[in-house]
Amino acid sequence: MGAPLAGWAQVRFTLSGYIRAADSKEVLPGATVAAPALGLGATTDSTGFYSVALPAGTQNLVVSFIGYQTLTRTITLTKNQRLSFSLPASTNELGEVVVQGSATLEQKLRAPQMSVEHLTATEAKLLPALFGEVDILKTLQLKPGVQNGGEGTSGLFVRGGSADQNLFLLDDAVVYNPSHLFGLFSVFNSDAVQSVDLYKGGFPAQFGGRLSSVVDVRTREGNPEKIGVSGGIGLISSRLTVEGPIKKGKGSFLVSGRRTYFDVFTRQINKLNDSDPDYNPIPDYYFYDFNLKANYKLGDRDQVFLTGYLGRDIFGFNSTNGFNFDFSWGNTVGALRWNHVFSPKFFVNTTVSTTGYKYQIGNKLDQFGFGISSDIKDQAIRTDFDYLLNDHHTFKFGATVTNHQFGVGRLNANSGDGTLNINSDVAYTGQEAAVYASDNFRVNKDLQLDYGLRLTGFQSGSDHYGGIEPRLAARYSLTDKTSLKLSYAQMYQYVHLVTNSGATLPTDIWYPSRLNVKPQRSQQVATGVSFLLGKGKFLLTDEVYYKWASNQVDFRDGAQLFANSDLDAEFLFGKGWSYGNEIYLEKKEGRTTGWIGYTLAWTKRKFPPQRGTTGINNGATFYPTYDRRHNLTVVVLHQLSTRFNLTSSFVFSSGNPTTLPQSRFIYQDTYGSDYSVVPIYPERNSYRLASYHRLDLGIVYKFRPRHGERDLTLSIYNAYNHRNPYFVYFDQIKDEETNLITGYRARQVSLFPVIPALTYNFKF
The missing domain is CATH 2.40.170.20 (TonB-dependent receptor, beta-barrel domain)
Known part of the structure; x- marks a missing residue:
């Protein structure tokens, strides 16, 4: 949310604080505080903290977050001010199906970053799951540009990168193997996860160490x-x-x-x-x-x-x-x-x-x-x-x-x-x-x-x-x-x-x-x-x-x-x-x-x-x-x-591309001895399943x-x-009569x- 450069000379003060859920009192990363008349606003970070510079005087604010009631508040700024908000959960009948914690569509439209996906455990829990075990990495595999390694795996292959080229962070600490059960489930328990940000490209400068993606789990x-x-x-x-x-x-x-x-x-x-x-x-x-x-x-x-x-x-x-x-x-x-x-x-x-x-x-x-x-x-x-x-x-x-x-x-x-x-x-x-x-x-x-x-x-x-x-x-x-x-x-x-x-x-x-x-x-x-x-x-x-x-x-x-x-x-x-x-x-x-x-x-x-x-x-x-x-x-x-x-x-x-034998030949070392069958392979991964x-x-x-x-x-x-x-x-x-190999069946x-x-x- 930008503002014309003409307003630069106005006296401005900083409004900051936290945005929380009214029921659980947990912070809400990605919530928005905006002054629509000015085209100005800010989004809370991973701690629920926001900070925005606004012109002095009376301003009308709108505080919003998907799945929660939108608050409007009129304030008068005469100095830097700390103001926190608690958003009640949506009370209408559709509130249960709205994805809580996801950025609004307008926020995604206006954000400079592209190739970013934001998910919450709430969203993952709504989707059907293998054996009923909710898995947030499985949900990421449903986003474009993210593919799995095949049936029954939770490994991510992002925009052509291999599985080890993904950086997994748990509250800023690296996780080296994000999988349970030989890859069928991830290590991220949905009950403990608040949100996940997946960066497929356009990586912010604070992230590094891998080539293909960053999976930032909070x-x-x-x-x-x-x-x-x-x-x-x-x-x-x-x-x-x-x-x-x-x-x-x-x-x-x-x-x-x-x-x-x-x-x-x-x-x-x-x-x-x-x-x-x-x-x-x-x-x-x-x-x-x-x-x-x-x-x-x-x-x-x-x-x-x-x-x-x-x-x-x-x-x-x-x-x-x-x-x-x-x-x-x-x-x-x-x-x-x-x-x-x-x-x-x-x-x-x-x-x-x-x-x-x-x-x-x-x-x-x-x-x-x-x-x-x-x-x-x-x-x-x-x-x-x-x-x-x-x-x-x-x-x-x-x-x-x-x-x-x-x-x-x-x-x-x-x-x-x-x-x-x-x-x-x-x-x-x-x-x-x-x-x-x-x-x-x-x-x-x-x-x-x-x-x-x-x-x-x-x-x-x-x-x-x-x-x-x-x-x-x-x-x-x-x-x-x-x-x-x-x-x-x-x-x-x-x-x-x-x-x-x-x-x-x-x-x-x-x-x-x-x-x-x-x-x-x-x-x-x-x-x-x-x-x-x-x-x-x-x-x-x-x-x-x-x-x-x-x-x-x-x-x-x-x-x-x-x-x-x-x-x-x-x-x-x-x-x-x-x-x-x-x-x-x-x-x-x-x-x-x-x-x-x-x-x-x-x-x-x-x-x-x-x-x-x-x-x-x-x-x-x-x-x-x-x-x-x-x-x-x-x-x-x-x-x-x-x-x-x-x-x-x-x-x-x-x-999946795969390598399969295209033909075989049979040979015997000496007459009457057992024969051997040798497969002949074409170029690597020349077939597809x-x-x-x-x-x-x-x-x-x-x-x-x-x-x-x-x-x-x-x-x-x-x-x-x-x-x-x-x-x-x-x-x-x-x-059946000679017991000789006459062919192979895939x-x-x-x-x-x-x-x-x-x-x-x-x-x-």
Whole structure:
């Protein structure tokens, strides 16, 4: 929201404060305080704080947030003033289906940033979910430009980037593995999450370290007025959240936990079949996670926030023949943030954080044991300053320093009698630092710029790297309902995820830039147009992007990943391109809400011959497995009555590129000996699996208890039972008389049929 330059000479004062929900007293990031007659306004940040410069005198203010009642207030400014607002929840019958916490369509139209998606847990909870387990990353996959890795995965592939090129932040602390259950669910418990911002391009200068996207997750602070309990009982998991005041008016806390109970059922099944010598036990598997959030006001100008997360996946198999297999992985995150307000125009957030991700496998056969593991640990400090110079310029600047510890590979093998004991440990350290500055410049009511610069550096041992990352986003309003947008960003990535895709289980190793492993680098330019349609009820956007990347990392065939002191020699390096067009139509108000997104995109990679190898695909350009030509999503939320909500989502995408043998030949070493069949493969990923499509349905029934809230949610995953491809294998076709192979038949393996799920949610 800009203002003509002619008003520059007027005496101005700063109005600032917090905007909260009247019922829960939690802050509302993204709420708006506006003076419509002046064309001026401000949006609250992640702490619910706003600050706006207004001319002296009497002003009419409008305070709004989707899903809450709009407040109007007349004030007289004679000095800088602190004024906070509490917004009551919408009382009309349609209030239940409005997405609380999402930016209004007009805000999105007028914002200089493009390629940004804002979601809340409220929105995710309305959508049907696999096994009834709400997943905010699954909701992100329903947005244009964001694709999953295939059936049953929660990994994000954003605008042609690989899964490790996404930066996941939990209250400013990095999360290295955002997945549970081999990728089926994310680690972000919807009961603890307040909002998620996804940046696909035009990255603000305060973010860096990854090439393709930033997923900025903010957790809830808890109710500062009264104790509250909420949770849910579902098909595979249960959740419980407790929140309340530490001291009324001073601080609050929130503790949330979640656990699956696959193992409860599988252990009982195994026990019932324990006496059968031919019975193969079902492996134990479960995951759990805990979230903690606390905040406390030290005074009018100071507030501290504490965030904690602990999550683990546990997989175990104990056979009757003495073979035991244990597999676990998980994240640990802690962050302490201090918010200090120097003045209504100038404040700072400083965060000290620690994060760790560990992966380990253990095997035991009789008396022989074998184990491998890897991990990464970070200790970081980050400080971000915000300075509102006037209603035309808002400056942000800051710095971050991170110490990385890489446990690249730990191997141990031993025997029970002590005759064998082998230990190997490969570890590195790295230091990463960055400084940045940016300016949000409202040139006039039609033109707004957000430009900045980020300087980064990385050191591992005696190896040093650095880079300059310019950022630019611009918005020009052709009319009150039409905006043109443009963005450019350059990114560096100094840590790399090495994943052995040929392994039966994932082998995730984080590795620093060092020796011959140069940092990855990308540049992205995007342009688009946005329209408000239907009296402001619909927002239509059309964005075109082009991204090119260098120093892309892969590994040679047969690479030895664990306990390798010269892992640099296993890497291959190449370049990549991705480009596409994203069309998005969104509606956020009324009895029926939702969105339609369509993406037409291409993603390519090229790894030329190097290091004594033929490269990948003999150096020819190929499509990676996450390339999708077409991707369509349709999400519809409809309020049938005050107690019933209907939800649905439909997805369609082109099939994954894959490599399949195009022919085979048979040979015998000597006459009469067994013959061997050798497959002949064409170029990498020269085939595509069948197209993927799925319809999910849901219905939410809201009870009317005397106290609190209750609802029963029925979700149907893959409602018309379409068998989507997971992978393809080949069956031999043999002659019944001679038993000779006469051909091969392709077989498709599908993961999920139609899956209904019932979840009971409560809050009191």
